[in-house]
Amino acid sequence: MISFLDLKKINNRFRVEFETKIADILDSGWYLQGNENKDFSSNFASYCGTKYCLGVANGLDALNLIIKGYGFKDKDEIIVPANTFIATILAVSANDCKPVLVEPDINTYCINPDLIEEKITSKTKAIIVVHLYGQITPMEKILKIAKKYNLKVIEDSAQAHGAVYQNKKAGNLGDAAAFSFYPGKNLGALGDGGAVTTNDKELFDKIKAIANYGSDYKYHHIYKGVNSRLDEIQAAILNIKLNYLDKDNSRRREIANYYCQNTKNPKIILPKAYSELAHVWHLFVIRCDDRSALQNYLKDHNIQTNIHYPIAPHKQIAYMELNQERFPITEKIHDTVISIPISPVMKDVEVEIVTRILNDW
Numbered sequence: 001m002i003s004f005l006d007l008k009k010i011n012n013r014f015r016v017e018f019e020t021k022i023a024d025i026l027d028s029g030w031y032l033q034g035n036e037n038k039d040f041s042s043n044f045a046s047y048c049g050t051k052y053c054l055g056v057a058n059g060l061d062a063l064n065l066i067i068k069g070y071g072f073k074d075k076d077e078i079i080v081p082a083n084t085f086i087a088t089i090l091a092v093s094a095n096d097c098k099p100v101l102v103e104p105d106i107n108t109y110c111i112n113p114d115l116i117e118e119k120i121t122s123k124t125k126a127i128i129v130v131h132l133y134g135q136i137t138p139m140e141k142i143l144k145i146a147k148k149y150n151l152k153v154i155e156d157s158a159q160a161h162g163a164v165y166q167n168k169k170a171g172n173l174g175d176a177a178a179f180s181f182y183p184g185k186n187l188g189a190l191g192d193g194g195a196v197t198t199n200d201k202e203l204f205d206k207i208k209a210i211a212n213y214g215s216d217y218k219y220h221h222i223y224k225g226v227n228s229r230l231d232e233i234q235a236a237i238l239n240i241k242l243n244y245l246d247k248d249n250s251r252r253r254e255i256a257n258y259y260c261q262n263t264k265n266p267k268i269i270l271p272k273a274y275s276e277l278a279h280v281w282h283l284f285v286i287r288c289d290d291r292s293a294l295q296n297y298l299k300d301h302n303i304q305t306n307i308h309y310p311i312a313p314h315k316q317i318a319y320m321e322l323n324q325e326r327f328p329i330t331e332k333i334h335d336t337v338i339s340i341p342i343s344p345v346m347k348d349v350e351v352e353i354v355t356r357i358l359n360d361w
């Protein structure tokens with residue numbers, strides 16, 4: 001069986017480092033808001049090239065906190081890609097803002113910069129870009145539009161740790177960015193985790209307080225805050241794994257390049273990286289018209305696959321108010337995508353087998 005993502009194997013590479021560190025934390029008696037969290041925030045900020053980073057409980061919280069930090073509310077409109085994981089849109093509606101969906105570019109699967117301007121109204125406050133499947137959204141035009149209309153640009157970087165666009169990393173391309181360290185992400189914890197990165201001190205201080213019960217000083221509460229913390233053990237795990245992130249991303253690129261160069265089946269549409277470094281291949285997503293036939297065929301040949309994602313956000317029961325809207329490109333993507341195995345621990349021989357089996361279909 002070629003597994004879709006062997007998390008046990010991924011993490012076993014660091015087992016000794018993990019065990020030593022976890023034992024130290026156990027012995028320290030200090031489990032939250034300690035040195036590991038401090039170190040990770042500073043290490044991840046310098047990795048991304050931002051001035052600030054705040055460790056939080058998960059990626060959805062990171063998005064939520066950015067929206068709260070900017071004070072968006074009361075049906076303020078936020079532009080989001082129609083083609084994204086639901087969390088991006090949940091963060092908008094959770095803050096009583098209105099998600100305004102925009103179709104993707106079929107070549108990048110990210111929001112289409114050419115379709116944004118027509119959706120801007122006097123209530124628009126921000127654009128959230130999602131670097132989907134690990135590829136950075138082409139930002140040039142989006143940043144220009146944001147400047148013209150005085151909008152904040154928020155990056156959902158949950159799938160793009162370490163991706164580089166015009167010499168800047170994901171997380172340092174807009175006004176603020178949200179990261180997730182869910183175990184399956186390119187930088188994954190052994191549980192939940194997330195972070196906000198930004199160069200905006202005022203926003204950072206506010207988010208830091210909001211995430212800590214709205215308190216900037218113990219038992220003094222200036223906001224109606226929440227509790228969203230990255231615990232010491234997860235921060236320690238992430239500190240260790242951050243050292244290997246670039247190497248792991250390079251291995252993902254190697255595998256993706258092999259797939260792209262050697263998969264030759266007219267029924268399969270391959271993904272394209274518009275620039276080598278802009279893509280960290282969180283997922284390798286192919287498309288084909290008869291998706292379920294391909295998925296069954298791969299399963300019969302012991303290859304695990306996944307669908308990212310089967311139902312578009314505007315088609316979900318939770319978003320009944322959007323069910324009548326039409327996003328044909330988004331729908332087409334949701335109907336035809338299938339994710340094949342990619343991970344830093346995949347062996348060459350496994351990549352070759354997957355490719356051969358795809359070509360034989």
Ligand SMILES: *Cc1c(COP(=O)(O)O)cnc(C)c1O
Binds near residue numbers: 059061156179182193
């Ligand atoms: C994983 C993910 C999130 C949410 O992260 P969690 O840590 O699971 O809350 C948000 N957006 C995107 C695009 C994601 O892939």
